[in-house]
Amino acid sequence: MSENFDIEIPPAFEHLAMVRSVLSTALEAESVLKEERLQDLRLALSEAITNAIEAHNRSGTEATVRIRITVANTKVTVRVTDQGDGFDPSKLKKHPPVTDPERLEFERGLGVTLMRRLTDSCTITQTKKGTTVTLVVQR
């Protein structure tokens, strides 16, 4: 048995905090996740939505970004679906080693790394209509 929470937001960054708040409220009610894992998922979700909104902004679309939170017995799944121009994570520029002074030239590009490191599974699926990021955290 599972329960879904669906949210649609305009492609604007000021909605990020609201979605994080909804996630916390949905998962805190029955202590679905331990606090540490909830914090991890909040951040991963925020990164996914940020990428989605940026994709919409690049495409010039005002279409909404869709978020579905699914709480199941064994895991929490979050899907973020956009209708933007998509992106290829394999083409992300690799950061220099942290010991390299050049590392300070890179202020962006940690979002996908964080999504992958903070969840048990992070899948990025592209279609002609846009991109879906699926984040899974085991309970």
Add this chain to the structure above:
Amino acid sequence: MSVLVIEPTFEVAEYGRWAVMRVTGEIDMATAPRLRQHVQTVTARKPAGLVLDLDRVDFIDSTGLGVMVGAAKRMRMIDGGFRIVCSQNHLIHLFEITRLNEVFDLYESLEEALTSVEGVTVDGAGNPDGVAT
């Protein structure tokens, strides 16, 4: 549905020739530009060092981390120090998984961050003496 959105605040104080910025609230793509603007304003004054106090920050995303990387770079360009106060486990975890803990100097308290900073005194309660700007 009503939700609570915590607006960040940025308070700056001077401790000797160092600047301390106390940040509160949530730093994400919506609010990071304001943090960046405040950092640029402070670093333009060319302090001997900058401390970012994140102890009252509830959330930071990769954009916020990026602003900190930019702040470290700016301070390095003027040969200034750059330190971060952070005692919250989930923020420390964030620095560790991005390995930025190896780039930044992290401290558990403002007092600890200002230890050995010239011109900074500590009062009887263990609090450093500063001037709000």
